[in-house]
Amino acid sequence: MTDMLTQPGAKRIVDARGSFCPGPLMELIRAIRESEPGQVIAVYSSDTGSKTDIPKWVEKAGHRLVEVARRDDFDEIVVEKTH
């Protein structure tokens, strides 16, 4: 896909467009588990539920929601791993 980390400190992109199972939030949780604190992760999602599901989990897990933005035909949700 999909999962690009081009240089240290760069935003990690998780392209979860078209993911119904396991789904964009599960893909974000995977990326969070694999990342170090301070890493910024952008999830691309075509699932309209992600822009509410993902911020809810981010708040519950204590990470930082950086941005929710509408792109051409998908949502980009940007999260910083804080701990």
Added chain:
Amino acid sequence: MKRILILGGGVGGTLTANLLIKKLRRQVKAGEVSITVVDQTGQHTYQPGFMYIAMGGERAEKLQRPERGLLDSLVSLVVGEVDRVDEATHAVQLKNGERLSYDYLVLATGSRILPEAIEHFATEAHHFYTAEAALKLRKALDAFKGGRIVVAIAGMPYKCPPAPLEVSFLIESELRDRGLRDKSEVHFCSPIGRAFTIESVSEMVTPIFEEKGIEVHTFFNVEGIDPDRHAVLTLEGEELPYDLLILVPPHKGQQFLMDSGLAPAPGGWLPTDRATLQVGGRPNVFALGDATDLPLSKAGSTAHFEAPVVTERIVAAVTGREVNHKHGDYLGKVMCFFEIGDGKGTLLQFDYEHPPRPPKPNQLWHLGKIVFNKTYWHTVPKGRV
């Protein structure tokens, strides 16, 4: 001669080899093409059966057959463990010293489980991702006389996303049958904000959880175990005590893929194009099944529907024609059965563009799963379905 080398004798590797030989039989017989599968054990395992060792009286020996017997006789099989892929020389080095060259490489190397990544897993928790572990879980269930059973997920991604829900339903049914339900609690812990990732499926199973009295915990991602207090701890900062703990263990891709520079650490999942299944833009290296980083279910079904795509692309390259995109582009198709207990099941079928619309659970879909499990050896690996 064009050499096609397939690493892994699971669903994806075996099916790809058998589909390739159907298209390239003449070239293989003429010595113009070779197809070789490398597998570390030489045994093909039907992994979806593991859950039924724990839950349904399945026997481990029925879930394994020699890989040689599943492959067309014109496909070569090498039994050995891969040490490294050397891209510079287009060769795969085995740990026994053997070196295999390739023109086309198919990485069907699956995923591996790492229960040891969670401290105290071995002594405190059970799982059902190997035959041995499933049998151990069966014995623990046999010895269970009542208390709190917790089913939770300790890593992402993991094989077969519905499996922990299925286990929760099947355990609850069993407890009722054994007259232990009144003395027991069943807790299912979901990593996300609802019972299941697919909203329509979640809406279908939520009332079933309620009806069965299974308590659902959301946003529950297991990070550790406190063995002294018999409690499972989450990365969201919560904890839940247990008497019997069933955890989906963390999964990773194969270490040699990371060592060879094909897959990034720490996950080890191959960066795979969602349509062509080519790895990292390489025209002659393909991945399928659990080994990819695609945002899809890690399940045999995914590999099953990816194998024809890899086949079409390699056949087109070997025979010097254009790819037929009808067969050579993967559209994300996955199809799997979903057990909900009490002899009922449903079917999840979807692709990148179409979410699943599961039918109302009934006995037919449960029987469909049982029949599929029993007939697997004669159908899927041989390319008959």
